[in-house]
Amino acid sequence: MTQNNLRNLRMAFVFPGQGSQAPGMGKDLAEKFAVARQVFEEADDALGFAISRLCFDGPAEDLQLTENTQPAILTVSVAAFRAMQDAGIAAPAFVAGHSLGEYSALVAAGALSLSDAVRTVRARGRYMQEAVPVGTGAMAAVLGAELSEIERVCVEARGDQVCSIANLNSPNQAVIAGDTEAVDRAVELLSGVAKRVIKLKVSAPFHCALMKPAQDRLASDLERLTFADPKFQVVTNVDARITTAPAELRDALFRQVSAPVRWVESMQLLIENGVDKVVEVGPGKVLSGLMRQTSRDIKCLNVEDAASLEATSAALAARDVLV
Secondary structure, eight states, X not given: OOGGGOEEEEEEEEEOOTTOOOTTTTHHHHHHOHHHHHHHHHHHXXXXXXXXXXXXXXXXXXXXXXXXXXXXXXXXXHHHHHHHHHTTOOEEEEEEESTTHHHHHHHHTTSSOHHHHHHHHHHHHHHHHHHSOTTSEEEEEEESOOHHHHHHHHHHHHTTSOEEEEEEEETTEEEEEEEHHHHHHHHHHHTTTSSEEEEOOOSSOOSXXXXXXXXXXXXXXXXXXXXXXXXXXXXXXXXXXEEOOHXXXXXXXHHTTTSOBOHHHHHHHHHHXXXXXXXXXXXXXXXXXXXXHHOTTSEEEEESSHHHHHHHHHHHHHHOOOO
């Protein structure tokens, strides 16, 4: 069996979503790995401007703009994945991505081209930002509350507005989104039942019904894309379901814009399918933290620069049985 065909059947690669961005991300990868540098060059060419410079140097306020954040995180994540491949790390059995990260997962799996993906997520970010006027939507993280209680409060708080669960991140963490007034009412009600409720500094209320205009605008973009059969099994976070069908992958990307991210269910599905190692591929360690909240039995690793790639490669070499 050649190196390129090595597969770890108990490993999954997971790809981060919006919120993991920081100036400087990807720079070390581009400096030390030719394959990573090629990813940034391809993304720059596809977008018609230097997303690489924005990743490497900022400024932070420009990187925080949703239409920039989304292609930036995707590019860094794919660069990290290609560096892993170049280093000889075995392929996973499964891939998954948190919201935006699902595009990174599909590029890694060969289901989407990098050029198509970066152009699509830049448009996706713009559509999501333009769907709701700035200041009229909000999101809040809810820690240490029962799902049924969060759902009950959202119903009570929404009135004739929107307030719903946007992210189910771990057994201890959910995020709500909707109209600012409704979310504020929910935050007040949840303060009595949750361990902690935190209003998030976000530019729009993602993954709720207010994103329907963005979803509708994205539909034609997705229809123009060519989806290939993925090399790995994909867990779609809108359904927390495993698929390799291109039509289903396209539909999942469409529906996820206004639907909740079912991340904890997606991670539990991986565990049920025998996964015992998860590698977070891309900037930050947010998903590793969420997995540790979900299961302490899963080995969590990450790759975002040369040092973490070396550490992850060594850890996998020490533990893995490749089949």
